[in-house]
Amino acid sequence: MATWADVERISTALPAVEEGTTWGNRCWKVAGATFVWVRPLGKKDRADLGDEAPDGEVLGVRVADEGEKAELLAAEPDVCFTIPHLDGYAAVLVRLDDVAVDLLTELVTDAWRCRAPQRTRKAHPDT
Secondary structure, rough: OOOHHHHHHHHHHHOOOEEEEEEOOOEEEEEEEEEEEEOOOOOHHHHHHHHHHHOOOEEEEEEEOOHHHHHHHOOOOEEEEEEEOOOOEEEEEOOOOOHHHHHHHHHHHHHHHHHHOHHHHHHOOOO
8 A cells, every 4th residue: 555655755766856736736747747646536537437436545647658558557457547537648547545555666657757858867767
């Protein structure tokens, strides 16, 4: 089970990351681009998900593209999910209460790679 402290620790350990807010919620950015964020579910989200709506905290995570999104949703259905609001958008939602810290680390690091400028990624090839 991961926590927001884990998200913060993993995110801020990556190069050139700043914490900020988006839509009034906490997020982490690289070069001004959000790569992970707090994503509370609204009434419509909960209605769309029905009984599948998680009770716990939800993290939004950028992915490279729609193909990676589909692969992740298929590979990690107990942890990753989506909502109609994210249709056509390269991102998944993560049940923070259900994700293992090692998988969270992988998801956050991959999200950072998707959003970090090439120059930043090249300067830090081990991330």
